[in-house]
Amino acid sequence: MKAIVFHDRGIVQETEVPVPALRPGHAMVRVQAAGLCHTDIEVLHGRYGKGVFPLVPGHEYAGVVELVADDVSGIRPGDRVVIDPNITCGQCPQCRKGLTNLCAHLKAYGVTENGGFAQFSVVDARHLHHIGQLPFDLAALAEPLACVMNGLGAAxxxxxxxxxxxxxxxxxxxxxxxxxxxxxxxxxxxxxxxxxxxxxxxxxxxxxxxxxxxxxxxxxxxxxxxxxxxxxxxxxxxxxxxxxxxxxxxxxxxxxxxxxxxxxxxxxxxxxxxxxxxxxSHSLNRNIPQALDLLTRDLTISKLVTHRLPLAEMVPFFTKGGDPTTMKVQFVAAAAG
CATH class of the missing domain: 3.40.50.720 (NAD(P)-binding Rossmann-like Domain)
Structure with missing residues (x-):
């Protein structure tokens, strides 16, 4: 499959990689839309997270479930979903207090584990949220919007x-x-x-x-x-x-x-x-459902997406300087809708 890969610090390419293997408790998602965040650029340069390379970036993404492991319930092939990228331990003091975004062992799809800038992504099924008929490019805004919800709650x-x-x-x-x-x-x-x-x-x-x-x-x-x-x-x-x-x-x-x-x-x-x-405020704290609710109430947020591009055209946006006319840039699969 095609994927954007951070091969090492500062080195990014579109690359052919194996389709990830399905694991117990997981689902394979055919990615339909994935948004570029400034955090992705920080990850590329080793300024955020642990600097795990090689890595498929992308923590703002939505798609269609392709396969599910035999032990997964509540998620079926064909379901339209968005991903909560944060992977938490559930055991540290912060997790026990409900502050999962501050987990002492926090990991995340697209930051420490392969994420959404690929044709397929294998995700723990517990991290999938149904989006109904919400357009994929709009649903991919759920992750940054969930961060906003966490911030408004903290304030x-x-x-x-x-x-x-x-x-x-x-x-x-x-x-x-x-x-x-x-x-x-x-x-x-x-x-x-x-x-x-x-x-x-x-x-x-x-x-x-x-x-x-x-x-x-x-x-x-x-x-x-x-x-x-x-x-x-x-x-x-x-x-x-x-x-x-x-x-x-x-x-x-x-x-x-x-x-x-x-x-x-x-x-x-x-x-x-x-x-x-x-x-x-840091990241999101299980706020995806709140974000999806807001997205269904205000579809005008989709105007923030100024670029919807095939995967091959995404690479320059990881390396070029900021353009004030550019807002949210997304990889959108050809069949997305």
């Missing part, structure tokens, strides 16, 4: 503290717009998005969000105006500055991935005096 947006009336997302990339879409879908009345790039701000406006140019006078006038503020840039200076936009009693979420060795500076007194909650 208390989905908890007992009450739904915010206003929200600001800083960063209008794919994950920032997924955050904004999710906030609007769950009922936040005012959703604004800030970015420094005009092309991305045009997309913000096309989605119907309130656009702000980063660093503009208009944005500076919005200090303490938002009940919830999320960073989706991974830029330390942005993280440091986002507190100024949080209203008293509000919450801020660090969602973007800053470099591991970076440090941010806050005024602890301001967090104390204005009773601001500061939260972090």
């Amino acid at each position: 208390g947006v989905l908890g007992q503290s009450g739904l915010p009336q206003s929200a600001l997302v800083i960063g209008a990339g794919p994950i920032g717009l997924l955050l904004a879409n999710s906030l609007r879908t769950i009922g936040v009345a005012r959703v604004a998005v800030a970015d420094r790039n005009d092309n991305r701000l045009a997309m913000v406006q096309a989605f119907g969000f309130e656009p702000f140019a980063a660093g503009s006078d208009a944005l500076r006038q919005e200090q303490q105006a938002f009940d919830f503020v999320a960073d989706a840039t991974g830029v330390v200076a942005v993280v440091e500055g986002m507190i100024q936009y949080v209203a008293d009693g509000g919450a801020a979420l660090i969602f973007g991935v800053c470099p591991p060795d970076s440090r941010a500076s806050f005024a602890p007194f301001e967090l104390f005096r204005r009773q601001i909650r500061l939260a972090g």
Whole structure:
């Protein structure tokens, strides 16, 4: 079968590889759509995970069940499914507390185990979720959207503290717009998005969000105006500055991935005096069902996918620099629908 393979750090090619063998408890999925995430590029360069090579990347994918092992129930050939990529031990203190995304022995399809940038993927059947008639390219957004759901939960947006009336997302990339879409879908009345790039701000406006140019006078006038503020840039200076936009009693979420060795500076007194909650979020925590529910409620999220390509045309996107007109890039099989 054809697959994209990370042969070693920084080396990626489309390669012919054997079809993976079916194992007990597993199902073979014919991949129909797989999304490229910035994490995939970090994995390629050995900056995320354990640097396991060779590796078939791809942790955002959906497809059709081709075969199931004899001991699998609840999943049948022909089922349309999406994959929860996180593989957890279930035994460590974090898993026992329900924080499976923080598993001490966390593995993941596309990160430590072969993933979805291939014609076939063998997956533990417990990691498959039925998608009904949801289009495969939309279903492949369930994994990043599940990460968003985990983040909103960590910040208390989905908890007992009450739904915010206003929200600001800083960063209008794919994950920032997924955050904004999710906030609007769950009922936040005012959703604004800030970015420094005009092309991305045009997309913000096309989605119907309130656009702000980063660093503009208009944005500076919005200090303490938002009940919830999320960073989706991974830029330390942005993280440091986002507190100024949080209203008293509000919450801020660090969602973007800053470099591991970076440090941010806050005024602890301001967090104390204005009773601001500061939260972090990593990956997804069994949030695929929540994400699928949101996807069925807002099909416009599919507009985030700007490139649907055959496998052979995906390779350059792992190595070239970012293009602000490019949002979500997906491998889509010819027969996908």
